[in-house]
Amino acid sequence: MKLIGSLTSPYVCKVRIVLAEKKLDYQLVTEDVWSPATTITASNPLGKVPCLIMEGGESVFDSRVIVEYLDTLSPVGKLMTGGGRERAEIKTWEALADGIMDAAILARLEATWSGRTDSQRSQAWIDRQMGKIDHSLLALSQGLGDKPYCAGIHMSLADIAVGCALGYLDFRFPQIPWRNHANLHKLFDKLMQRQSFIDCMPRA
Template sequence: MKLIGSLTSPYVRKVRVVLAEKKLDCPFQEENVWSDDTAIGGSNPLGKVPCLVLEGGEAVFDSRVIVEYLDTLSPVGRLIPASGRERVEVKTWEALADGLLDAAILARLEATWAGRNDAERCQAWIDRQLGKVHSSLRAMSQGLGDKPYCSGSHFSLSDVAVGSALGWLEFRFAQLDWRTAHPNLARLMDKLMQRQSFIDTRPR
């Protein structure tokens, strides 16, 4: 199998971190979905990354679907509980982190997409999306509290998803300064950045 993605995408980073934590060998094919000659449509009709192409040529897409599949391929470092409330908690953390990213990316596209000129951009829309980012950060901080990891005492997909989201905010929205507002999230991110999987996938 191979992973198609971008080195700056936080959703791709989430998948790459899971691959590393699960010790799964998977070639990476870089793809710019914004390029006029992108070939991503041949694998994912939605035109998005990440996209995991299996050995038989079948494509698996959406990062949440991909990481769920990858977690079943190896017993090493189980990241998603098998069932029950623990599983729901981890998947809810992932949904929160992905939702934060969805809003932040919409805000950034509204402000920077070359397909629009300055007169066509809507500051009210940007503010609305950033409001979702800030409320998501508050929810993350409250949910983390003084726990060592998002879902308790063990590293899980919750932390992979939250770390990928926070890392992208640092990369694209440094002006938000979420670290000062939420020092417990900053401590979590610093701890995650000591893991080789996060070091190797830092957006650039």
């Protein structure tokens, strides 16, 4: 398999961690989707990463779709156990974590994208996205409580998604004091002891 992605994308980070935890072999091909020379639309018409190219040449895109597919490829490190309500709980955690990443990326683009002048930027839009992040961090902390992991006693896709969201905030928004949520701090420190997280977290 081939994974097309960026080393700074939190969604690509999520997929790479899942690949590592599942012990699946793949080739990483880095791609800058903002470059005029990008060829990403040949694989993903949405022009986004990550994009997984399977052995037969078929493309799978959107990180949520990719990680769910990858979890079926190997019994090693099952990341989505159970079904019905248990599965929905894990996917809801993932959706909330992805929502933090969505808001963070939108805020960053509004503040830094070279396609806009300073007068065209909207602080109100940035503030709206930052508000989403604050509310979501509180929801993560309340949902985690004193549990060792987001969805029970074992690490799951929920924890990987949350770890990627927190890591991205560290990377792009170090001023956000999410470590004031002591339980999120504890969870993140535990995740960062895993080699998959050490290898895949975005860094400056």
